[in-house]
Amino acid sequence: MHHVTLDQWSRGASVLHRRDPRVKIAAVLMFLVVLATAHRELAWLGAALFTVLCVAARQARLPLRGALARAGVVLPFTAVFAGVSWLAGDPARGAVLVMKSYLSALAVLLLVSTTPLPALLRGFEMTGAPRFLLMVAQFLYRYLFVISEEAQHMRKAALARGATVGGLAGNAARFRAAAGALAVLFARSYGRAEEIHRAMLARSFPGYFRPLIELHLHGGDVIFLVLGVVTPVALRVLIERAA
Amino acid sequence: MSPLVLVRGLRYQYDDGTLALNGVNFRLEAGETVALLGANGSGKTTFALHLNGLLSGQGTVEVCGLPVNPKNVVEVRRKIGLVFQDSESQLFMPTVLEDVAFGPLNHGLSPKEAAQRAMAALEQVGMAAAAGKAPYHLSAGEKKRVAIAGILAVEPDILVLDEPTTFLDPPGQRALAQLLSALPQAKILITHDMQFARAMCSRAAFFRNGVIVEEGSVEQMAQRYEWDFIAPRTT
Numbered sequence: 001m002h003h004v005t006l007d008q009w010s011r012g013a014s015v016l017h018r019r020d021p022r023v024k025i026a027a028v029l030m031f032l033v034v035l036a037t038a039h040r041e042l043a044w045l046g047a048a049l050f051t052v053l054c055v056a057a058r059q060a061r062l063p064l065r066g067a068l069a070r071a072g073v074v075l076p077f078t079a080v081f082a083g084v085s086w087l088a089g090d091p092a093r094g095a096v097l098v099m100k101s102y103l104s105a106l107a108v109l110l111l112v113s114t115t116p117l118p119a120l121l122r123g124f125e126m127t128g129a130p131r132f133l134l135m136v137a138q139f140l141y142r143y144l145f146v147i148s149e150e151a152q153h154m155r156k157a158a159l160a161r162g163a164t165v166g167g168l169a170g171n172a173a174r175f176r177a178a179a180g181a182l183a184v185l186f187a188r189s190y191g192r193a194e195e196i197h198r199a200m201l202a203r204s205f206p207g208y209f210r211p212l213i214e215l216h217l218h219g220g221d222v223i224f225l226v227l228g229v230v231t232p233v234a235l236r237v238l239i240e241r242a243a
Numbered sequence: 244m245s246p247l248v249l250v251r252g253l254r255y256q257y258d259d260g261t262l263a264l265n266g267v268n269f270r271l272e273a274g275e276t277v278a279l280l281g282a283n284g285s286g287k288t289t290f291a292l293h294l295n296g297l298l299s300g301q302g303t304v305e306v307c308g309l310p311v312n313p314k315n316v317v318e319v320r321r322k323i324g325l326v327f328q329d330s331e332s333q334l335f336m337p338t339v340l341e342d343v344a345f346g347p348l349n350h351g352l353s354p355k356e357a358a359q360r361a362m363a364a365l366e367q368v369g370m371a372a373a374a375g376k377a378p379y380h381l382s383a384g385e386k387k388r389v390a391i392a393g394i395l396a397v398e399p400d401i402l403v404l405d406e407p408t409t410f411l412d413p414p415g416q417r418a419l420a421q422l423l424s425a426l427p428q429a430k431i432l433i434t435h436d437m438q439f440a441r442a443m444c445s446r447a448a449f450f451r452n453g454v455i456v457e458e459g460s461v462e463q464m465a466q467r468y469e470w471d472f473i474a475p476r477t478t
Contacts, residue, residue: 007377117337138337145379146331195332202295202325203346203393204317210348212341212357 004145005070009062009113016060016114020221021123027228028111032104034232041243046099048235053106060114067113071106078102117141122213131208138209139196147189154181245308246270247401247429248294248323255289255300263289264300265453271401276423276430278440280464281450287433288328290450291403294431295325307400321350324394324428328406330386334378339370339389342378346397357396364396365389368422384415388422395426403431408439437461437471 010017016024031049038045057067078101082094112120121134163177248271255264264286271277279287292298294306296316304311307322327333336342343361344354352360365371368388378386387407394402407423408416420442423430434440440447440461447464448455457467465471 004379011375118341121337139335142335142337142378192332195327195329196335198292198297199325199327199333199335200345201297202320202327203397204320204349205345206349209345210354212344212348212354214354 005066006109006112007117010116010120012061012114014060014114015220016056016110018220019114019224020215020217021115021119022127022215023217023221023225023228024111024115025120025123025127026225028107030229031107031232034236035100035103035107038236041239042096042099044239044243045236046103048239049103049232050106052231052235053103053110056110060110062110062113067109068106071102071109074101074105118213119215122211122215125211126215135209143189143192146192147185150188151181151185154184244273246272247307248431249303249305250290250293251303253290253293253300253302253304255293255298263453264293266302267453267455269448269455271429271431273400273429274427275446276432276444278444278447278461278464279431279433279450280435280440280447280461280468280470285450286453287450288405289453291325291405291431291433294323294401294403295320297325317350321397322399323401323403324397324399326387326390326394326402326404326407328409330383330390330410331378333390333393334381334386337377338374339365339376339378339381340374343374343389343393343396346393350397360396360398361392364392367395368392382415383410384412384418387411387415387419391422400428401431402426402428403433405433406435407432408434408436437465441465 035045035049054064057064075098078098082098085091085094085097115123117138121138125131125134158177158181163174248269250267250269253264253267253269254262256262267286267290269290279290281287289298293300293304293311296311296313296319299311306319309315309319309322311319334342336345340358340361343364344357347357347360348354362371362374365374368391370385370388370392373381373385373389378389381389387410391402391404402423404423407419411419416436416439420439423443430443432440432443444461446458447461448458449464449468449470450456457464459467
């Protein structure tokens, strides 16, 4: 599971890990804005920003290859649109799409890999993100593993009863079985959601989470904020002027 | 001295028409540990949900002298802690510490006080070392302990545990019995595990079709209702 690995990475002790989540969120947002709005010298800018992200990953003591590979999870999605652009006679546009989406994913992955989820959610909350959205993200993160485990158990149960028939007729049967399993999984998840809600009410849930984590900005955070915001802007300005 | 829990004539019907409770009378005194026995669907869990104000039927339910109603429900939930059967549903926060601090924060403690209270509860159940862990990294026994810590953190007077030995292996059950024996609160245990009930409970109430048909010792209930299972010898 990706989120188990990211959870382990996020509990490191590097300089980047110690920074206040709010300044990391601000830096990533600036990075994304600079990347999304760029339209000149994209090859150079992409290379420069990629280098910045690699340096940051090394500073955070993350396994670089693992991080680069995990950021590639967006490629199957963007590759479809890139393919459409290529077929429409605009291969450059397709390449830019792939480059921008990969760098964006890598930047977000760095943020998630250097900030434990509770601190990250608290950071988003304090920067004005909707509480309901954060609550959904928190539950998804907590129960993704549980639901995945239930799905694995159901798959094993199906295999144990001989659900391995091949051929066209076998595929149709497998599809029907998978659809049924999905419905059962949905019903179980719904039941679990009701149990969770009951457990929350039993402990006097007022309708929103009261935060346990208190965030405080330090000198190092301010320096990081300045560097994180200025670096992508400066790189873009320098590269576009040099062209 | 007034009882910790006093229930009179409790009736409850689910939306689908099932009459789950049909006039339950019950009392729990300080220091008691009572087993609720009976078949699946006889009303034990529905009854427990009324004690915490999660369900509301006809009749009266009083906890520590407070009638369970919308006005008192927050105070009632501080006095009576409910440990659910499936700890996976009870541990919903990203980390163990945050989960255990959830109750104290909801009862108005500051983040610092809540964290201290949570750490003390985790130490009480022997899980302080897991404070920073995510709940999915824990074993079933550890999850149960953390779920109990989440309840102890609000310092309740009464603990209600629904099928506490489910998912636990024999060492886990033994550890749980030792932990519960050491806690001073009055307890209500909903269980099918007669060995556990015998070890823990001074009294038992037997549910059938939504009413408590009889109360007595665990042994009396086991004999009267043949509520025990001893595997027949096959060799």
